[in-house]
Amino acid sequence: MVQKIDIRSTLLSLTILLAGIFIWHAATHVPDTGPAGVELSQAEMDTLLGNNMLPEDIEYYSAQGVAFAQLEQIASLNLSRSMIEAAGGIRALGISVPDENSAPAPGSLFPSPTQIGSELWATIADPFYVAGTNDMGYGIQMGYSLLRVLIGYTLSAAVAIPLGFLIGMSPMFYKALDPFIQVLKPISPLAWMPIALFTIGDSELSSIFVIFICSLWPMLTNTAFGVANVRSDWVNVARTHELSTAKTALTVILPAAAPTIITGMRISIGIAWLVIVAAEMLVGGTGIGYVVWNEWNGLRLDRMIVAILLIGVVGMLLDAAFARLQRAVAYAE
Amino acid sequence: MTHFKDPFNPNIDVWNECGEASESPADPYAGLSKADADILKRRAKQSLNAEVGMARALESSVMQGLFKTDISRRAFLRSAGVTGALAAVSTVFPLTSLQAMAEEAMKNLEKTKLTLGFVPITCATPIIGGHALGFYQRYGLDVDIVKTAGWAVSRDKCLNGEYDGSHLLFPMPMAMSLGIGSTAQPWKVVSNVNTNGQAIVLANKHRDNQDPKNWKGFKFAVPFEYSMHNLLLRNYVAAAGLDPDRDIQIRVVPPPEMVANLRSENVDGYLAPDPFCQRAVYDQVGFIHKLTLDLWKQHPCCVFGLSEKFITENPNTTMALTTSILEATASAETSEGRVAFAESMAPANYLNQPVEILKQILTGVFPDGQGNIKNVPDRISFMPLPTQTMGTWVLSQLRRWNYIDTDTNYATLAEELVMTTTTRERMRAMMAADPNLTFADAEQDVYAPVDIQGHEFAPAAAQEFIDSQPFTRTIG
DSSP: OHHHHHHHHHHHHHHHHHHHHHHHHHHHOOOOOOOOOOOOOHHHHHHHHHTTOOHHHHHHHHHTTOOHHHHHHHHHHTOOHHHHHHTTHHHHTTOOOOOTTSSOOTTOOSOOHHHHHHHHHHHHHSTTOBOSTTOBOHHHHHHHHHHHHHHHHHHHHHHHHHHHHHHHHOHHHHHHHHHHHHHHTTSOHHHHHHHHHHHTOOHHHHHHHHHHHHHHHHHHHHHHHHHHTSOHHHHHHHHHTTOOHHHHIIIIIHHHHHHHHHHHHHHHHHHHHHHHHHHHHHHOSSSHHHHHHHHHHTTOHHHHHHHHHHHHHHHHHHHHHHHHHHHHHOOOO | OTTOOOTTOTTSOSSOTTSSOOOOOSOTTTTOOHHHHHHHHHHHHHTTSHHHHHHHHHHHHHHHHHHSSHHHHHHHHHHHOHHHHHHHHHHHSSOOHHHHHHHHHHTTOSOOEEEEEEOSSGGGHHHHHHHHTTTTGGGTOEEEEEEOSOHHHHHHHHHTTSOSEEEEETHHHHHHHHTSSSOOOOEEEEEESOEEOEEEEEEGGGTTOOOGGGOTTOEEEESOSSSHHHHHHHHHHHHTTOOTTTTSEEEEOOGGGHHHHHHTTSOSEEEEETTHHHHHHHTTSEEEEEEGGGTSTTOBOEEEEEEHHHHHHOHHHHHHHHHHHHHHHHHHHSHHHHHHHHHHHOSTTTTOSOHHHHHHHHHOEEEOSSSOEEEOTTSEEOOOOOOHHHHHHHHHHHHHTTSSOSOOOHHHHHHHHBOHHHHHHHHHHHHHHOTTOOOTTTTOOTTOOEEETTEEEOGGGHHHHHHHSTTOOOOO
16 A cells, blocks of 8 residues: 555656646747848849948858848948957847847746756766866865855754753753843844854854854754653653763653754754855855855856755755654654 | 167167177167167166166076177167067067066065955956966966955955955945945055946836936946945936935845846846846846946946055065056957957856857947947956046045045045055056056046046045035035
């Protein structure tokens, strides 16, 4: 039964994916219009020559399928061919010439699935190239982002879990610190960025700080919640065995609260991965968020979408890792 | 000038290899063509500068290595002509005097590994292309240029010391030095990286509404508050009778997002740097209403800025860095240079733009989005000399719109912040060392009045000028 549902759901997923790609393809498809061969009549030729167009220029352009009306337009510019070529050629200047390689027509700016596919393939095929400070493979950029997340997240865990324990075990601390947590928790991570840039004065450390501060709250509140809600029976048993507070925390409370703590960590890593992209878009330099910004800057939507897809995949992998960890610490009551 | 023995003068003996004192000819320029005589005269004058003098000594030894005797050298110069010989020797022998100067400059550099920031726009052409085409290396500098997401981040990274120097907007070093919009830290305008190079772009739906008088309620985007874009736009609409603070809305939008904002009709137009003006035409979402050079010919736009601290601590590096950027600027101004720079800047590492757009901007042959193809060779120019007039105008406009809230002596402050004298000296020395290098603006009067939208602005009368302008709001 379960197997049957699995197969069906997979089929349904695939159908949705294919339908999506088909609609996308249909919406972005531009029909090809091949270049038409152009023969000029003697009268047309004379008009162009009369407009001071050089015979070799006429030959050059009409060989590319440029029609008479356009040739007249080119002649009226009074620009030498070398000047036109230096400016990127007649197509780049917007003289309409039938050719599938002309400047993009409106409505077709959004990349087609095939474009994304080939970009994706090119990206995956060469993820670690370095072509200068501002152009590196997506693999390297992803590495920068992951490293920042890892550092910020580890620091955050080092603070949040012990502090969460303290808050969870002591109602007095809980009450004292709760107002601060409640005020600081809803602040958007990016609102911290300018403050960090100003006070820390280093963009690298600032983005790590932003990861730190945004990963902190889910871990802190979940740890506190998990610790506070450990069954009182179990704590009482520990007390009757005259265990020290530290020992109670480690041998009784930690295993009991572990699933809740891991849940907090899982939420945190998700948020950290969300935030790093925005932070890197802001400060730039390196990282996958910077890549998205850089491609947007060049209005290269295809490469931007590839980067976004990869961000999604890495986020999914991070989440899957924590899901596995969660299963490992779960226990049957 | 007989004490200067120019190895390129065919009339005199330079080395006196026979040991006998050669007679100084009555006229060392006799029998030469006017062009040749002019070059030699210019070189003689320039050689008074100690630095150039040193380069000339090197040149002399190169010539001696090539010709061994004065007789063969003079014969060669007579047959090739001075101009031809200068060109021939510099192509055959790699050690031109500019390179000699570069080698001299490479000594005693306090810091060789540098990080410069840039915002990816064509205004930064000398800084970006300078990297792509290897101008920094010539002066012994290992420069990393870092693309920056916007002007505020750029400013923060400058103030934090992450960048040694940066591509900045002309008003930024002033704002940074005065502590408006940031903590105060003295920064200076070292040179212009471009002049002109911006445009007012409007959404396609406004094609029949091109009179600024009818723009009440328009939403405009500019890249930064302390920018020439903001000041020029304010000046433009104010002259048409609109209050830039009340009748229109001016938003700060990072340049890359401008095209998207125009497409989604979030803004009606923008005064922005290229490539995003031409990009709007390329993507068929907007048209060029006016190039800013039509508002103020050769107006400043972006500059190369350094902190006072960096300049004091690294005088030799500052010199080498300035020289390399000036050389790149001069090269970007030449017509062959324009195509080369456009091609070198297109890759993802630099501007990340289609090469045609960059070529259209730099060559000045471009479609304007209204069905015309224009030919404006100075659509963007590279005139590196920052003038006191520019500095004074910017400061007085910042006061006009109340960004500076106290009265200051604009001219005195501009003298402090704009490095006109040093930069000009450098330009002169460079032209002296390399006859192929020219700066059209090297001898420009830095206090000369300029015409801005039909009004004459003279730095000495800056206060009177802004007082006479509409909507001026100098409070406090």
